[in-house]
Amino acid sequence: MKLARFLISREGFISVLCYTVTAVFSFLSFAPLNLPIFVWFAPFGLFIIEKRNRGEWKKLIYHGFGFAILFYLVSFHWVYHMTTVFGGFDWYLAVPIFIGSAILLNFKFPVYLLIFSFLVKKVGKFFPLIASFSILFAEFFTPQVFPWYFGNVVAENQILAQNAEYTSAYGLSGFLFFVSYYLFYLKNPKKFLHFLSLIQSLITKHRKLAKQLLVGIVSLLIVLVLFFGNGFYLYHKWDNVQPIAEREVLIVQPNAPLEFRDGRNPAEEIRNLMTRIDRMVETELKQKPVDLVVLPESGVPFFTTHDSEVTRSIRIYWHQFESLMAIISLRHGTNLFYNELDADIPGGKESARIIRNDIRTYNSSVLMNPNGERKNSYQKVFLLIFGEYMPFEWMYALSGQTGQFAPGTKMDLIPYYESRQTPSNVTKDLHWEDTFGLSPDSVREHYRSNQIEEKTIGSFLPLICYEVIISEFVRKFEGDPDFIVNVTNDKWYGNSVESYQHHTLGRLRAIEFRKWIVRSTNSGTSVFTDHLGRNIDNEFTPIETTATIRKKVSVIPGEMTFYRLYGNLLSYLFMGIVGLVFFVYAKRNS
Incomplete structure (x- = not known):
């Protein structure tokens, strides 16, 4: 009341x-x-x-x-x-x-x-x-x-x-x-006019107060010049930096389903999804190859390409998923970065008798090289509350959908490899339909003539979902990445402003690192952002639909920026100095 x-x-x-x-x-x-x-x-x-x-x-x-x-x-x-x-x-x-x-x-x-x-x-x-x-x-x-x-x-x-x-x-x-x-x-306009008259009065009659007022005006001008002047200088400094290389990158936005509680047939929906991904990639790359293809978080949900005793026991390994990823990378001679589930047992021990409660599952992203080989992976470290974990064990009973993921422990860059420069040598290219009868090894054997020498040409910094908005976390990655790749699934938020806000919150990582960001989403909005925080061509993919977008990503020369080196040092110094000034002022006037 x-x-x-x-x-x-x-x-x-x-x-x-x-x-x-x-x-x-x-x-x-x-x-x-x-x-x-x-x-x-x-x-x-x-x-x-x-x-x-x-x-x-x-x-x-x-x-x-x-x-x-x-x-x-x-x-x-x-x-x-x-x-x-x-x-x-x-x-x-x-x-x-x-x-x-x-x-x-x-x-x-x-x-x-x-x-x-x-x-x-x-x-x-x-x-x-x-x-x-x-x-x-x-x-x-x-x-x-x-x-x-x-x-x-x-x-x-x-x-x-x-x-x-x-x-x-x-x-x-x-x-x-x-x-x-x-x-x-x-x-208030009257207060502003009074402020101006006060300046004139103080200058002629009260020199001490005039000095205090002048300090205030000068401090405002200094702060304005500092932020706008420094921003103008940095903008033109980095705008004139010449990239040391360019990488052609394709983002595939497949609009994969979230779940099947509405009665849809899961097998049919997944088959449609795999066919869609296969065709979208082939349409884009048949005549115009790229260095890297990026699929989003949950681009192929529920499964893994990691063939192990653990993943087979809990039935998340799907050989057709691995086969299709191998087909795409071998058919087009490109690196393929995709998201999957992954699982293991603490200590890396596997046995004939696997106890489900011992198994840890991960939100993982993996790179497959141009030879169709599964290479380095990154497990998400910062998990999302109410979706990937619950803060209290008893809360899992309230939601049958919330996952129980384990956080990753490694924060390594993902190396990527030189793409194939020659057209495919095989007489018949494979597609999703062929995975029903071909194992991943059979796919690699089919494309054996397309295989090339593995040559690392760079690395990128991998981030999954909202990890990109946590500046203190991202700066913990070591090494000099060529660019940043953020894969996410914003479909959970519907046709809302969330996807745009999510990107805007993460956009500053491009400026902090002075590296481009490749943002790949499941259902929108995907975008490329350069090292000045500019969205390239202001081109965003539409929300809740399938789409592709490709750009040439500039590799900016490696330089450890102030924020990467020292983090929030300047902000802490500012708070310390202002706090000290206030303490001295309060003591004098107490």
Whole structure:
């Protein structure tokens, strides 16, 4: 009842309006709408709530959760879809999970309001660095499943986005709140005119106050010049870098089914899928070969090409899957990167008596070389909650669809090999229909005359699904990749903005690494992004359909960027310095 009375009151109306300003303006600035002008006003809702409730800690906490829930409803409404489709929860369980995740995973809002209000109250005057400090602290030290930052929205500006080479999205968040707080302070035209007259008055009568005011103005100019100037410099520096090589890459978006609870025939659907993949690849490559073909996460769901005692015992190895992958790579003389299930037993021990509870399953991606040989693989390290694992064992009983995957332990680059430069020598090419009667070894024997000497020509950094949005995780990969490959299955989220947001959150990895990103999705949207974070030709594949897209990926000369070397050092230094200045100021004025 208290909540209902609050919502229909004038105070409640203003509060919800503030929540809406922050949520809607952020959404308008973000993918796929990309209207970055709104981002500079998005924090206004937070500033107003803090000002109206300054020092009232309990109210600020409640308002923080209000921001969290409305922000989730507007920008991340697809989480509900994920919970029902990916997790398999009924609506009466999905709703509380959605609301709970909105609160628990957006603690940044109440934390920001509390810290900002505390510091503003202590300082007692306009001090915009506090706004930057507070948002950085909130974004660094609150839990998240889908890591998103206000800086990701700022990065829709191509010039400002280049600063991610030094600070990732965090520094852009701090910059946004610094500038936005200035705009908020001067939002009233009368206050702005008063501000100008105050400058004139202070210059002639109060030199000490004039110096303080001048420091504020100069600090704003310095920050603006620093971020825009550095972004402009980096943009032109990297735009003029000449690639050391180019690799022709084909993305195949097969729109594979998620599951078969609607009564469809699984065998028929999988046969149609395999036929579709075979034909899509042949259509694209018959006359125009490539160096690498990339299939998405769950491009062929439920199966593996890893032939072992364990995978046979749990019936996930399918020889026709391996045969088709070998046909594609041998027929076109290309590297093929695809996703599969994989399984083993801890310690690598296999025996005649395999106990199912001992088996670990993985979300895995594998490279098959131009000779049709299964080579290096990568097992997903960061698993997705409510889809690939549950936080508590008892929750598995609530959803019969959630997987129990084990995280991978290795973070190695994937080598790839020189493709065949000559046309196929065989008189008859094989297709999916031939896999019914041919084993993988028979396929390789059929194409023996097409086999070439194995020669490694580079490596790429493999990421599965939302791993690409976790900057601290991605920088742990060692070595100098030619480019980044992100395979994902966004079909779980339906025809929503999720796929565009997912890509935008991960796009900054291209700038942090100064490497191209090849993003391959099951049902859209797939895209190529260069080392400046630009989406090539602004060409996105449509959602919930089959498609192919191919580009020449530039291999940028290896260089360890500041962020790869030092991570979030600059953001921590900034928070430390501002915290120290505040401490000294508070001691002097106590």
